[in-house]
Amino acid sequence: YDALNQKSLEKNVQNLAGAKIQEYLDKDQNVPLNIAVTGDCGSGKSSFVNAIRGIDNKDGKAARTGCVETFMEVTPYPHPNYPKVTIWDLPGIGNAGYSAANYLKTDGFEKFDFFIIISADRFKENDLKLAKEIQKMNKKFYFVRSKIDDNIRNEKRRQRNFNEERTLTQIRNNCIKGR
Structure with missing residues (x-):
């Protein structure tokens, strides 16, 4: 969480994460972009993945959503308009097998260009732990408050x-x- 994020929140700039993605896409459409969407179970990660891809939750190509945990695997979803962009839907932090302490130690997290941490209701301890671990990897992240x-x-x-x-x-x- 950096000063840019705080300034944007203070000025009520909406869709900062989407704007940053668009800025990156406009800059160079030939470079792959891997975006990880993470956060607690039930925070709306899969709904966000669908929204950023412009796909309805009921679409056959949509990330599965529901009122209970719908998946336990890191799942890639290509962006329909940008073939080099992949949005990765990560399992909810705190799930069985995905404790906060070991969540980012799973193989493959280095492949993500940046992270979007989804939080429903309030930012919690797991969100902070996640942000600190992402910073240790020298990666960028954005908080998105859902629901x-x-x-x-x-x-x-x-x-x-x-x-x-x-x-x-x-x-x-x-x-x-x-x-």
Whole structure:
């Protein structure tokens, strides 16, 4: 997590990870790009993989999604518009066999150009451990906060004087503080 990421969050720049990917693609379309999507079980990793590829979750070429763990293997998904780009859907950290301590020690992690760490609800200890291990590999990463629509719906039900912008500001500030 670097100063660029914090500045972007502070300025509410959306889709930073997507913009960086696009910048890379515009720069050189002949170089392979391997993007690892990682995070806790159930954080929305596979849905993100589908969204970044522009594929509906119900499509036959989509990464499997569900309310329970749907896979336990590192799975590549080619980008439909950029043949040199592969989005890798990684198993959820903390799964049986994928403890935080050993998660990035698995063979093959050096092949990824950068990582997108997906976190639902709040950034947690595993997210921080993952970020530190990625930094040790001298790789870049981006945090993506998922399921904000669920948070908004829940807050709306809970609060008598609900204010969506105030709730979004609280979420942004929480992301910046890393809590």
